[in-house]
Amino acid sequence: MTEKVALIGSGNWGSAVAKIIGRNVSKFDHFDNEVKMWVFEEKVNGQNLTDIINTKHENIKYLPGIQLPENVVACPDLIKTCEDATMLVFVVPHQFVTSICKQLKGRIPANCKAISLIKGIDVNDDGFRLITDMIQDSLGIRSCVLSGANIANEVAEEKFCETTIGYRNRADGELFRDIFHTPFFRVNIVEDVVGVELCGALKNIVAIGGGLVDGLKLGDNTKAAIIRIGLYEMRKFSKMFYADVKDETFFESCGVADLITTCAGGRNRKVAEAHVTTGKSFDQLEQEMLNGQKLQGTSTAQDMYNILSKKDLCHEFPLMTTIYRICYENLPPIRIVEDI
Numbered sequence: 528m529t530e531k532v533a534l535i536g537s538g539n540w541g542s543a544v545a546k547i548i549g550r551n552v553s554k555f556d557h558f559d560n561e562v563k564m565w566v567f568e569e570k571v572n573g574q575n576l577t578d579i580i581n582t583k584h585e586n587i588k589y590l591p592g593i594q595l596p597e598n599v600v601a602c603p604d605l606i607k608t609c610e611d612a613t614m615l616v617f618v619v620p621h622q623f624v625t626s627i628c629k630q631l632k633g634r635i636p637a638n639c640k641a642i643s644l645i646k647g648i649d650v651n652d653d654g655f656r657l658i659t660d661m662i663q664d665s666l667g668i669r670s671c672v673l674s675g676a677n678i679a680n681e682v683a684e685e686k687f688c689e690t691t692i693g694y695r696n697r698a699d700g701e702l703f704r705d706i707f708h709t710p711f712f713r714v715n716i717v718e719d720v721v722g723v724e725l726c727g728a729l730k731n732i733v734a735i736g737g738g739l740v741d742g743l744k745l746g747d748n749t750k751a752a753i754i755r756i757g758l759y760e761m762r763k764f765s766k767m768f769y770a771d772v773k774d775e776t777f778f779e780s781c782g783v784a785d786l787i788t789t790c791a792g793g794r795n796r797k798v799a800e801a802h803v804t805t806g807k808s809f810d811q812l813e814q815e816m817l818n819g820q821k822l823q824g825t826s827t828a829q830d831m832y833n834i835l836s837k838k839d840l841c842h843e844f845p846l847m848t849t850i851y852r853i854c855y856e857n858l859p860p861i862r863i864v865e866d867i
């Protein structure tokens with residue numbers, strides 16, 4: 528059977544993986560050569576972003592300077608992008624997934640499989656859900672997850688790194704590996720969707736901590752301490768809510784490696800550092816510094832705080848709780864080391 532891949536999302540990471548997927552589907556007979564990519568339409572320099580991508584083969588707003596393969600076709604219509612796909616790649620900021628799933632419900636082929644590259648969780652009145660569970664529950668399809676130490680610009684420049692795919696069904700994991708794996712983007716597949724996904728979501732909160740430490744000029748030892756405590760709280764939270772999360776997963780690219788790279792070079796780190804040096808709010812800095820790209824760490828800190836405070840567990844997660852308070856309750860940044 529020929530598989531047809533559709534990409535839902537075309538931001539910084541979405542565009543970087545479009546380059547890999549476009550090339551990889553051409554290498555195998557079991558994939559259709561065309562990859563449709565849904566673009567949240569906007570005007571850039573007076574032109575539709577989709578038209579720019581389809582003529583210049585470059586996403587000049589979210590991944591400038593990187594050539595995309597010509598078999599990646601930008602499409603502003605979500606349903607048309609996905610209606611004939613058998614493999615859906617979800618790669619949008621996590622706050623947009625609910626509305627996307629609502630629009631896709633009942634409009635995709637029954638034999639579809641999905642993978643989420645999204646780092647975040649979905650909080651509701653009853654607690655929280657993984658993004659893969661949200662996709663599975665709302666669309667009635669199986670979903671894998673991909674997460675790793677993968678700063679998009681470096682991947683797009685083909686600098687070597689690793690990534691982790693978490694699967695429930697091994698055949699799905701192997702199929703998705705085919706569209707992502709390259710010599711410079713090495714994929715390892717593991718049977719632990721929950722562990723891989725929670726690592727990706729929670730490390731963004733720790734990255735805010737890393738940026739605060741940089742803004743405070745506290746040095747490398749302090750940064751290492753934040754990373755260690757962050758990893759400890761990530762594992763504790765994951766196991767508290769999902770007992771079968773595997774310890775080994777924290778040693779994969781999605782675990783310790785992503786924590787290190789994101790605390791060194793990610794957007795959450797950069798904006799948190801600027802929060803200390805300028806005193807401006809995270810929302811304002813996101814607007815001023817990221818040119819339309821989105822922060823995931825602040826809202827995930829808020830999501831986690833909501834979960835913990837409802838269960839009276841904040842005292843068991845002092846780092847995550849303090850980071851939330853610095854982001855949302857005007858706590859002075861220095862409390863990152865005083866309160867943990």
Ligand SMILES: NC(=O)C1=CN([C@@H]2O[C@H](COP(=O)(O)OP(=O)(O)OC[C@H]3O[C@@H](n4cnc5c(N)ncnc54)[C@H](O)[C@@H]3O)[C@@H](O)[C@H]2O)C=CC1
Nearest residue numbers: 537538539540541567618619620623645646678679820821
């Ligand atoms: N950028 C990176 O280095 C990496 C990002 N990720 C994760 O991938 C996910 C997607 O991130 P990026 O591709 O970097 O996105 P991004 O941060 O570049 O976000 C901007 C994207 O959101 C779209 N958008 C804006 N408003 C929207 C709306 N109302 N509905 C739908 N889309 C809208 C924009 O059109 C644009 O495509 C996130 O969860 C992120 O944590 C994971 C690994 C690396």
Ligand SMILES: O=C(CO)COP(=O)(O)O
Nearest residue numbers: 675676677678793794795
């Ligand atoms: O997830 C990432 C790298 O793996 C990117 O992190 P930021 O969103 O902080 O840039």
